[in-house]
Amino acid sequence: MRVEDFDFELPEELIAQSPLKDRAASRMMVVNRETDEVRHDRFQSVIDYLNPGDCLVLNNTKVLPARLIGVKEETGANVELLLLHQKEGDQWEVLAKPAKKFKAGTTVSFGDGLLKATCIEELEQGGRIVEFSYEGIFLEVLDQLGEMPLPPYIKEKLDDRDRYQTVYAEQVGSAAAPTAGLHFTHELLEQIRAKGVHIAYLTLHVGLGTFRPVQVDNLEEHDMHAEYYQLDQDTADLLTETKQSGGRVIAVGTTSIRTLETIQRDHGQFCAASGWTDIFIYPPYQFRAVDGLITNFHLPKSTLIMLVSAFSSKELMMKAYKEAVHERYRFFSFGDAMLII
Known part of the structure; x- marks a missing residue:
């Protein structure tokens, strides 16, 4: 078929x-x-x-409020991450956009440094393994900084x-x-x-x-x-x-x-x-x-x-x-x- x-x-x-x-x-x-x-x-x-x-x-x-929008520490370029699933500890598989700006060793900062993500492995189709650093409880930080990951065909903002x-x-x-x-x-x-x-x-x-x-x-x-x-x-x-x-x-x-x-x-x-x-x-x-x-x-x-x-x-x-x-x-x-x- x-x-x-x-x-x-x-x-x-x-x-x-x-x-x-x-x-x-x-x-x-x-x-x-x-x-x-x-x-x-x-x-x-x-x-x-x-x-x-x-x-x-x-x-x-x-x-999860799994959509994070941050900036590269080195250049200030915008990078968006979409959390897919937790690997172990503070390591997560994510989808990066644009992926070409988020190479291994690169760090992106969210919320003026409340949360940081460092790329530790590059995967196919924009996938990345990242390690997060933060103070406090991860899900609480994510709830503060993250947005709902609405599908791409929904253009309106969800109030x-x-x-x-x-x-x-x-x-x-x-x-x-x-x-x-x-x-x-x-x-x-x-x-x-x-x-x-x-x-x-x-x-x-x-x-x-x-x-x-x-x-x-x-x-x-x-x-x-x-x-x-x-x-x-x-x-x-x-x-x-x-x-x-x-x-x-x-x-x-x-x-x-x-x-x-x-x-x-x-x-x-x-x-x-x-x-x-x-x-x-x-x-x-x-x-x-x-x-x-x-x-x-x-x-x-x-x-x-x-x-x-x-x-x-x-x-x-x-x-x-x-x-x-x-x-x-x-x-x-x-x-x-x-x-x-």
């Missing part, structure tokens, strides 16, 4: 530039995999599509950084938000629990590879980026019990589905597990863990649209996306939702 198979026309004005005032007020397209029916609803109504005994699986990762976090965000470590979860409010989650739907949490720290375009024509040649995940035994037991009782496991977001499918692939069951996954899901793929998916509308030719096409079918997903464009749905991180059941 080829990358071009997952292309579609998207008018730029449909790319949502800011979140809605009410998280749950977004539109929701409902796609039925058995009947190929496409319906239009509102996200507040998601509870109507959930049954008692189902289990909703949420990714509780929390986005409230909490709107790029889910209301249940807890485990710090993502370079991007698990955006399907942005639609949930505390009130909606309580209503879902009251209906008898289980709510479970896992962690997958979203990396920048999510936004990187696929560079090959043939999907089998694509090297998927790796992301750290973690699932505890209590959650594994709840998922197993849900399946055994005839309930559905419904993943919120492609990050949740990648975690659950990785664990089923590697262990043949739900169990406590952690590590790095580079699972690449595209048609045809036999899903082992998940019975439903809540997601947003994704970039053309991205690994994410390939995943949702595998979960339904490429033909059904292309039909749904064509209808979403026609109906003027809002796309990408701050956009509308899709429920696939």
Whole structure:
């Protein structure tokens, strides 16, 4: 299968530039995999599509204010760093821009010297390994100096950084938000629990590879980026019990589905597990863990649209996306939702 198979026309004005005032007020397209029916609803109504005994699986990762803008100590030139993940101690893998100005041995200063980063290794595609120096607690310094790492297609400034976090965000470590979860409010989650739907949490720290375009024509040649995940035994037991009782496991977001499918692939069951996954899901793929998916509308030719096409079918997903464009749905991180059941 080829990358071009997952292309579609998207008018730029449909790319949502800011979140809605009410998280749950977004539109929701409902796609039925058995009947190929496409319906239009509102996200507040998601509870109507959930049954008692189902289990909703949420990714509780929390986005770092991972975008830092500083100056080279030697020349005063501006350099931007995007934190990807912690290696060990104060060493981090980052994305530098412009990378050519940030060579090994170079130091960049942020906040008049409150934080400094020295490049200790040069990687491909603008990647760098840096060592930070500072006084105090790193995450507190980062919270003071860093900005939210919004995707490049969002041009407007985000006034409230909490709107790029889910209301249940807890485990710090993502370079991007698990955006399907942005639609949930505390009130909606309580209503879902009251209906008898289980709510479970896992962690997958979203990396920048999510936004990187696929560079090959043939999907089998694509090297998927790796992301750290973690699932505890209590959650594994709840998922197993849900399946055994005839309930559905419904993943919120492609990050949740990648975690659950990785664990089923590697262990043949739900169990406590952690590590790095580079699972690449595209048609045809036999899903082992998940019975439903809540997601947003994704970039053309991205690994994410390939995943949702595998979960339904490429033909059904292309039909749904064509209808979403026609109906003027809002796309990408701050956009509308899709429920696939």
